[in-house]
Structure formats: structure tokens, C-alpha cells
Amino acid sequence: MIIVNILKEYILQNWALILILLAFIIVLIITVFLSKKTIRRMYGLILVVFILSIVVFFEFYLSDKNKYNNVREVLIAIRYSATPIIISSVSFALVKKYRWLVLIPAIILTIINFVSIFTGIVFKLDDNGTLKRGILGYLPYIAVGIYSVFLIYLLYIRSNKQAAEIIPIVFLAFALSTGLLFPLIIGKEYSKIFCTTIAIALFVYYVFLILQLTKKDALTGLLNRQAYYSSIVNDYKDITSIISIDMNGLKIINDTKGHLAGDEALKSIASCLFKSCKSKQLPYRLGGDEFIIVCKKTTEEELLNLINEIKETISKTDYSISVGYCYNNKEEKDIEQMVKISDDMMYQNKKEYYENKNKTVN
Numbered sequence: 001m002i003i004v005n006i007l008k009e010y011i012l013q014n015w016a017l018i019l020i021l022l023a024f025i026i027v028l029i030i031t032v033f034l035s036k037k038t039i040r041r042m043y044g045l046i047l048v049v050f051i052l053s054i055v056v057f058f059e060f061y062l063s064d065k066n067k068y069n070n071v072r073e074v075l076i077a078i079r080y081s082a083t084p085i086i087i088s089s090v091s092f093a094l095v096k097k098y099r100w101l102v103l104i105p106a107i108i109l110t111i112i113n114f115v116s117i118f119t120g121i122v123f124k125l126d127d128n129g130t131l132k133r134g135i136l137g138y139l140p141y142i143a144v145g146i147y148s149v150f151l152i153y154l155l156y157i158r159s160n161k162q163a164a165e166i167i168p169i170v171f172l173a174f175a176l177s178t179g180l181l182f183p184l185i186i187g188k189e190y191s192k193i194f195c196t197t198i199a200i201a202l203f204v205y206y207v208f209l210i211l212q213l214t215k216k217d218a219l220t221g222l223l224n225r226q227a228y229y230s231s232i233v234n235d236y237k238d239i240t241s242i243i244s245i246d247m248n249g250l251k252i253i254n255d256t257k258g259h260l261a262g263d264e265a266l267k268s269i270a271s272c273l274f275k276s277c278k279s280k281q282l283p284y285r286l287g288g289d290e291f292i293i294v295c296k297k298t299t300e301e302e303l304l305n306l307i308n309e310i311k312e313t314i315s316k317t318d319y320s321i322s323v324g325y326c327y328n329n330k331e332e333k334d335i336e337q338m339v340k341i342s343d344d345m346m347y348q349n350k351k352e353y354y355e356n357k358n359k360t361v362n
Contacts, residue, residue: 010057017053017196021046024203034209041093045086045202052082053195060192066129073117073125079194080122080140081110083179086198087147090205094154102150109143112136141180148176155208161279164215168208175201217285219263220270228284231294232335238296241303241327242338244346245273245310247289248320248353265319272313281306292339300327322350 011018024046028039059075062068088106092099116122121134152173159165179197215227223231232239247269254262266289273283273291280296295303307323314321324346326338333341 006061009061010054013057013192014053014195017049017199020196020199020203021050024199024206027206031210034213038093038209041089042202042206045089046199048082048086049195049199049202052079052198055079055082056192056195063129069125069129072129073123074114076123076131077110077113077117080113081106083198084109084140084143084147086202087144087151087176090202091147091151091154094151094158105143106147109140112139141184144176144180148173148180152176155205158212159208165208165211168204168211172201172204172208175204217270220267220285222270222274222291223282223284225284225286228286228292228294231282231284235294235296236335239294239328239335239338240298241295241300241325242335242342243293243295243303243307243310244324244339244342245269245291245293246322246346246350247291248322248350250289268317269314269319269321272317273310276306276309276313278302278306292342300329303327320353322346322353324349 025043028034028042031039034042055075055078059072059079062072062075084106088103092102095102113122116124116134116136119134120132122136122139123134124132126132152169155169155172156166159169175197179194179201183194215223215230217224247265250262250265253265266285269289269291270283270285273293277283277293280298281302282294282296284292284294286292293306295306298306303325307325310321311323324342324344326333326341326345328338
């Protein structure tokens with residue numbers, strides 16, 4: 001009977017969390033965009049949040065009963081360690097080099113938290129069962145803050161800097177900041193909704209991943225053809241210029257050095273485009289060696305400066321491109337006309353490139 005009552009109390013306190021996690025699981029089941037490895041990682045995070053909710057529930061349950069302080073100390077150590085571990089695990093998946101270094105601070109903090117059970121350096125329970133901070137009492141919050149800033153930074157540099165991706169990042173930053181500040185402002189009562197906050201933050205992270213996969217080209221990381229069509233339909237009034245770009249010599253690279261070398265060439269070109277473009281200048285890979293840049297509310301001077309910067313950046317690589325553009329000065333051309341003018345100029349530029357190359361060879 002006691003177990004049934006405890007179970008009822010847990011469900012009542014965590015019903016919103018349970019629904020969020022179930023919805024998360026259903027979405028993952030029907031997801032076709034994410035890799036199996038990423039989905040398994042998300043399932044693991046869901047399981048960790050669920051177990052953590054049980055830990056938090058029993059910590060407060062024992063606190064209300066003022067019993068088993070030794071057990072409570074273990075549960076507190078787990079709670080203090082959980083958020084850094086969860087956020088570092090997400091960051092771990094986003095870091096390419098030296099990724100294991102991301103986990104080391106969270107592991108060290110976990111060890112310190114469990115050592116605190118015996119030393120009280122982070123927390124301790126007095127004879128009345130009241131939680132007291134030790135000399136390192138704010139260390140878990142500092143760690144969460146640093147990890148949160150690092151995660152937001154990683155997501156930002158992976159984004160296309162547009163509202164569709166920036167808004168979820170801003171919301172995630174807000175959710176993580178509440179988890180950092182509310183315990184200090186509200187007190188221990190916030191811990192009762194702590195797991196729900198983490199679950200929502202993870203779901204927003206999932207939304208970010210889906211946005212990345214559905215709008216970005218898998219090879220280069222630039223926006224893809226689907227995103228391009230969406231942009232020219234929804235934002236056509238803001239588009240002032242189009243830049244058409246085609247890589248020179250990709251077929252020769254593929255035939256002589258292999259397709260992996262060709263892929264590296266495309267990624268190098270894409271990297272140059274990404275570095276050169278500003279916030280209102282969006283580079284897309286339409287397929288093969290075809291790229292296009294859609295410029296919104298860009299002046300003709302800014303357009304020409306962008307083209308010069310792209311050419312200068314790519315000149316430092318082993319590759320070359322052909323470029324064409326169209327500036328809609330008096331807003332008298334529609335998107336199709338602008339693309340045609342831009343493409344025609346690019347093809348003329350490509351023709352001249354190969355003519356000059358043949359003359360040089362001969």
C-alpha cells in the first residue's frame with residue numbers, strides 16, 4: 001500500500017514530465033532524418049532525465065519525512081552531478097576534435113560531489129536534515145553555467161545565423177539559464193520542476209537538429225535546395241540580388257583523384273562562401289558543383305564587395321569558380337529573371353575560364 005501511494009505521488013508530481021518524455025519518444029520513433037547513433041543518444045538522455053526525476057522525487061520525499069539522511073546525501077550528489085553530465089553529453093556530440101575533454105570537468109565535478117558526502121565541501125545535511133552549502137557550494141552552478149554557455153556557442157556556430165535556427169537556440173539558452181538562476185532565486189522548490197525544464201531543453205535541442213538536417217546540405221553544411229526554394233517563395237520581396245557560382249574542374253578532380261577528393265573540394269568552396277557571406281547573404285548548394293547566394297536588402301556595393309571577397313578567399317585554395325550575378329536595382333525583375341541573368345553571366349565566365357585555360361596549355 002505504501003509503494004502504491006508513493007507511485008501515485010510520483011506520477012502526480014511528474015505527470016507533465018512523463019508526457020513530455022513520452023512525446024519525445026514517439027517523435028524519435030517516427031524520425032527518419034537522424035542517424036541511429038544520434039537517436040540512441042537521445043533515448044539515453046531521456047532515460048537519464050527519467051531516472052533523475054525519480055532521484056529528485058525520493059530526495060524530497062525523504063526530506064519531508066526527515067529520514068535516511070545518508071541516502072539523501074547520495075541522492076543530492078547525483079542531482080548536483082546530473083545537469084553537467086547531461087549538457088556535456090550533448091556538447092560531446094557537437095565537438096569534432098578532442099571531444100573527450102568536454103566530459104572531463106563533469107566527471108571531476110561528479111567525484112567532488114560524492115566526496116562531499118564525507119567531507120561537506122560542496123554540501124552537507126545538518127542534524128535537522130537541512131541542506132547547507134560547503135566552501136565549494138556554488139561549484140555545481142558554475143559548472144552548469146560554463147557548460148551552458150559552451151553548448152549555446154557550439155549550436156550558434158553550427159547555425160545559419162537565421163531566425164529559424166537562432167530562435168530555438170535563444171529559447172534553449174533561456175531554459176538553461178532558468179535552471180541555473182531559479183534555484184538561487186526560488187530555492188529548493190525549483191528542484192521539483194528541474195527535470196521538466198531539462199526535458200523541454202532537450203526537446204528544443206532535438207528541434208534544432210531536425211532544422212539542421214532538413215535545411216542543410218549533408219556534405220557541405222550550406223543550406224540545401226529545399227531551403228533555397230522556401231526562401232525565394234517566402235522572402236522574395238526582400239531579395240535584392242542573386243549570385244550564381246559554379247566550381248571549375250570538379251569532373252577532372254573526380255576522374256583523376258577520386259570522388260573523395262571532389263567532396264573535399266566542394267567542402268572547401270562551401271567553407272569559403274560561408275566565411276565570406278554576411279547575415280543577409282545566404283549561400284546554398286543546389287547540387288553537384290552548383291552554388292547560389294541569395295542576398296536580402298543588400299546594396300550593389302555590398303554585393304560587389306561580397307563577390308570580390310569570395311574570389312579572394314577561394315584564390316588562396318587550390319580551386320577556382322565561375323561567378324555571375326544580378327542586382328535588382330529598381331525592383332523590376334522577378335526571381336526567375338534574376339536567376340537567369342545571374343546564370344547566363346556565370347556560364348559566360350566559365351566559358352572564358354576554359355578558353356583561357358586551353359590557350360595557356362597550348
